Amino acid sequence: MRPFAIERAEGITARKVAISSQRYEGSDALHVAEPAGQGDTSEDKLAILDGIAFRNGTVELELASRPGPGANPGARGFVGLAFRVAEDASSFECIYLRPTNGRSSDQERRNHSTQYISFPAHPWHLLRKETPSRYESYVDLEPGAWTKVKITVQGNEAKLFVHGVEQPALIVNDLKLGEREGRIALWIGPGTLAWFRNLRVTPAP
Numbered sequence: 001m002r003p004f005a006i007e008r009a010e011g012i013t014a015r016k017v018a019i020s021s022q023r024y025e026g027s028d029a030l031h032v033a034e035p036a037g038q039g040d041t042s043e044d045k046l047a048i049l050d051g052i053a054f055r056n057g058t059v060e061l062e063l064a065s066r067p068g069p070g071a072n073p074g075a076r077g078f079v080g081l082a083f084r085v086a087e088d089a090s091s092f093e094c095i096y097l098r099p100t101n102g103r104s105s106d107q108e109r110r111n112h113s114t115q116y117i118s119f120p121a122h123p124w125h126l127l128r129k130e131t132p133s134r135y136e137s138y139v140d141l142e143p144g145a146w147t148k149v150k151i152t153v154q155g156n157e158a159k160l161f162v163h164g165v166e167q168p169a170l171i172v173n174d175l176k177l178g179e180r181e182g183r184i185a186l187w188i189g190p191g192t193l194a195w196f197r198n199l200r201v202t203p204a205p
Contacts, residue, residue, distance in 0.1 A: 055179065
């Protein structure tokens with residue numbers, strides 16, 4: 001297991017995001033947000049970790065997020081992890097959370113608390129249209145609260161574990177890009193303010 005000091009905002013390449021080291025909820029953290037005035041809806045907002053080659057293994061981290069000031073009413077505090085990121089960031093796999101959905105009184109929204117996407121060919125809305133519920137699931141989430149996340153990747157399968165539980169909240173059996181080596185990146189969606197800490201990567205033997 002290799003820890004990375006992401007909290008210092010060093011060794012990270014920002015793509016369509018602004019990053020900085022901040023104190024959040026009493027802890028050092030990496031703050032990731034859209035640059036002022038950007039406001040686009042693209043799904044490739046990444047803070048890419050330099051010098052990490054990842055194919056199979058486990059990534060663990062803690063994250064927190066919420067919609068930012070003036071965000072679109074549809075913003076959910078989208079936050080997650082991208083993996084097997086191409087060198088030019090033109091494609092990647094991603095699993096993310098929608099924190100404001102976790103405790104919604106609308107059951108349909110609750111069912112969309114987690115999400116898998118594969119950029120650029122398989123955005124969330126296409127997956128939801130073509131295969132409803134296959135790449136989304138419910139998990140208890142609270143906006144702005146530190147949330148422990150673990151993602152395991154092996155071959156064409158990825159699993160998401162939240163809050164340290166033993167059973168996955170989401171299982172993806174058919175990663176769209178296939179088994180390949182790539183980079184790891186912290187991911188946010190439109191209208192999101194996010195914080196990350198305690199990142200650890202364990203490559204598969």
